Amino acid sequence: MVGAPLNKASLPSANGARTTTTLSSDSVLALNTGDPTVFEPFWQKMGDKCDVLIRGSDLMSYYSDKNNVCWFLEPELGDAIKRLHGVVGNALTDKRHIVLGTGSTQLFQALLYALTAPAAPEPESVSVVSSAPYYSLYPEMIEILHSGLYKWAGDACTFNEDGRPYIEVVNSPNNPDGTHRGAVVNGGKGKVIYDFAYYWPQYTAITSAADHEIMLFTLSKCTGHAGSRIGWALVKDKDIAEKMTDYIAISSIGVSKESQVRAAKVIGVLCDGCENVGLGESENFFEFSRNLMAKRWQKLREALKHSECFTLYKHPREHCLFTGEFTKTLPAFAWLKCKEGIEDCNEFLRGLKIAGRGGKAFGVDPIFARVSMLSREDEFNQFIERLVVATQGISSGH
Secondary structure, eight states: OOOOOOOTTEEEOTTSOEEEOOOOTTSOEEOSSOOOGGGHHHHHHTTTTTOOOOOTTTTOSSOSOTTSSSTTSOHHHHHHHHHHHHHHOSBOOTTOEEEEESHHHHHHHHHHHHHHOOSSSSOOOEEEEEOSSOOTHHHHHHHTTOOSSEEEEEEGGGOOOTTOOEEEEEESSOTTTOOOOOOOOOOTTEEEEEEOTTOSTTTSOOOSOBOOSEEEEEHHHHHSOGGGOOEEEEESOHHHHHHHHHHHHHHHSSOOHHHHHHHHHHHHHHHHHHHSTTSTTOOOHHHHHHHHHHHHHHHHHHHHTTOSSEEEOOOOOEEOTTTSSEEOOOOSEEEEEEOTTOSOHHHHHHHTTEEOEEGGGGTSOTTEEEEESOSOHHHHHHHHHHHHHHHHHHHTTO
């Protein structure tokens, strides 16, 4: 859901091409963020199919459609988003407003405002909760403004709503552990935000079309185009959608139209590939990406099969409506748990020159750590090699 610093192992040159430096055994592997560069090979194969031409006189106005609640949403992107959810079958779009944001991070902030905007002169601060392990940046995004409208209240499983207003954030599949989640508080005065950043076929089975009042999605984790900074919310309540739009209009006066045009083109190419597989040069992005993720998870599980350091969560197989098959869950992150004798998993990883993110950031014990599975191939292979060496070293008593 958030951006990541540029990886110095792969820097853009003056002409836009990437120059890659070889990772050495002394390089620190930056696997603490979800930068989705794993999907670059697919889009490289697409060649010029995703190219867009923007003239100097194009897209100059603030406005896209003054009759739409989200007046800065380009109609072609709105149509592409509806088509995408129709092709994948992961969410209903009928009778919903699409609110666009600069990534789902901005949309999350807009929702906090929309759901807590005061009707009284001295409003009560609304508690925001999520089940642990929760996405590590929820607390930071909630607390950064020191708002009097809302406050972070921690783990939803231990929260006592006691008849007060609250907001529960449900991240499903969950970041960091990939599990499917539902609301747990279920109080009478609560509002629920469903964060579906990873509810796409390359990560998990699509078990139903999500049908909730408020749902968040992001281009970053769907197609891998994190740099375009495009996220969207599907919102039933017009009043909430209008307040979200007001927040985004005040904070950034809309969302880059250049990014919107690119996103619409990319989504269109993706949908064409899903609907026209076997015709000409079409290729199914989700099938390609799922196969890639499956190979990575197989390598990781093989590397840790006899490990005396780590264990991995085992996910059940589920029937996927998109593929028509029973499929494994292939999360974007490995949620590692250290075995007895290792008290801080993240510190142990640092000793291997692997930068992960420790369990405390997710509201749980430091014996856990999250590591990205979305890096480029050379970084991932180095990651596996270092885990194998660590396992062999401990097994031999070194």
